[in-house]
Amino acid sequence: MNKTWIILGSILAFILIIFLMYRSNFNTANEYQKLVDNAWGDVQSSYQRRADLVPQLVATVKGAAANERGILTTVTEARAGIVGAKTPEDMELMGKKINTAINLAFEAYPQIRSTENFKDLQAQLEGTENRINYARDQYNEKVALYNAHITGFINETLLSKTRFPQKESFKAAEGSEKAPEVKF
16 A cells, blocks of 8 residues: 555656646746847837838927028028128018118028938937837847747647747848948
8 A cells, every 4th residue: 555655646646747837837938939020129119210210300300490591591692692782672562571680790601410310310210229229138038038048958849839830030121131321
């Protein structure tokens, strides 16, 4: 009777060990799968940030540049009109037109800031692309960790292939290994 209990206890202990090992591997695979899904969500979030931010930045820079162009055109035309004025009446007429916009006693050229805006746009674009690249790298790391876990010696046989399929790492688009042509 003692031998029977020892054999039965050994079998139950073996089954319990197998069950606990399976449960641990299943839970780890599930956790890694969630990390992969979350990392892909971060990639998608970075793409959405770019889609939301870039058009707004470009529109802001274009608007600022157009505004500066208008101011410079007005100032230039006003100066050209005063220099070209022949009679005191012409000077008075031109003076009235521009006096509301420019105080001639303290006139200075407007500061050009569109170049700064373009530099800020470039920095924002670079930062956005860096965020996207970082998110892709994090995704690939999580995929590698997950795939290594589910394809391990024991996990390969214990875990369901349909529940835990291998994940694909992020792959660059066809032709992206070539540097893009920049035209001005």
